[in-house]
Amino acid sequence: MFKQLQDKHQLSILLIFSIVSVFGITPFIIIRFIENNIVAALIDLAIVSSILTLVGYAHYTKKPRVISAVIALLVNISVIAIIITNGINSMLWIYPVVAVTFFLVKPIEALILTLSNVAIIASIPNLFDAIPLNSYFTTNLMLAACAFVYACFGNKQLALLAELNSTDPLTGALNRRALNDDTLAAISRAERYNSTYLLAFLDLDFFKKVNDEFGHAEGDRVLKQLVSITNSHIRESDKLYRFGGEEFVLIIPEIPSKEQVSFINKLRETIKNELKTPxxxxxxxxxxxxxWVPGTTVASWFKRADDAMYQAKKQGRDCAVFSKD
Incomplete structure (x- = not known):
């Protein structure tokens, strides 16, 4: 879920960056052609064309991370090229490049790229005859430090947003929004690699009696303890979701057919032994x-698991029923 939210966020940044680049750089392309500064004009034109092409490709493939890194490298190399071509007249371009680099890649990557870029530009001959080198270093380092702190804080906020967006607030299990996304991803992976997947509906037996006899606070405790017990006895790759009320769902990947029944029954017995009333x-x-079977859709997979749950309830509860379809 975090990766999906991060990708959407990064695609939005790339789109905004491409628009700003077009409106910000295009006037300089025109001016430099008019001034017969052909080399600088062609560099600017190449920058804009490359950015538009790469951003378009990122939106087409829905994989913005690599493209963002390529663009970050491109703009940093480009600012060096334009400063070498135009000298002191293009020095100010380094500041927006420093800022945008921290939007495009991870903070530590941006910091390394920025410091390298600042050092390379500082080594260009005769560039700092007109401006003090210490002012150049100080202003760029201050900007990089502020951008680094802001980017780190932004990443933490994005991770928190992803957690709030995908987690059930009571139990800490993943929620239905995450379930929908992960079920689609599981089907896609199963179809591509012919992987084995289980979709398991898990329902607390006679949960209403717990609420009626001990109160809703105790019912909440039971739900939270169920999630804790389940998560501590499943693999890291297995995911637990709260479907609603006392109903939960497990997505279990890559489990051999001969181990499926024993895995589920062992988990059921563990919950029975550890989950208690007051x-x-x-x-x-x-x-x-x-x-999962070939041709499975989200709707058909859920229905088969739900039908199996109905049979488990019909057989007296405290059991596991596997769909025969």
Whole structure:
């Protein structure tokens, strides 16, 4: 979920950057052609054309991370080229380049790229006859430091937003929004690599009695403890989602067919042994499980797991039923 949100955020940044670049650089292309500064004009034209092409490609492939890194490298090399060509007249371009680099790549990558760029420009002969070298270093380092702090803070905020966007606030399990995205991703991966996937519906048995006898606060505790127990007994690649109320969903990838039944039943028994009411009685769960098969859609996969859950309830609960379809 975080990667999806990060990609959407990065695509938006690339789009805004391309628009700003066109409106910011195009007038200089025209001016330099008029002034017969052909080399500088062609460099600017190449920069704008490359940015538009790369941003378009990023939106087409929906993979902005690599393209952002390429653009960051491009603009840093370009500012060196234009300063070598125009000298002191183009020195101010380094400041927007420093700023935009921190929008395009990770903060530490941007810092390394910026410091390298600043050092290379400082080595250009005769460039600092008109301006003090210490002022150049100080202003660029201050800008880089501020941009670095801002970028780090922004990344933390984005990660927090992704967590809030995909996590159930009561239990800490992933929510239905994350479930929808991850189910589509699981089907796509299963179709591409013929991977094995299980979709398991998990339902607390007689949960209403817990609420009625012990109150909703105790019911909330049971839900949170269920998530804690389940997460501590599944693999890192397995994901637990709260579907609604006392219903949960597990997506279990890459589990051999001969181990599927034992895996689910072991988890069911573990929950039964560890999840208790305040009086010490076990709280049981029922499972409805459906394996991915070719031609599966989100709707059909959910229906097969739901039908299996219905059979588990019909058989008396505290059991796991696997879909035969």
């Amino acid at each position: 009086t010490g009685n076990s709280i049981t769960v029922s499972f409805g499980v459906a394996a």
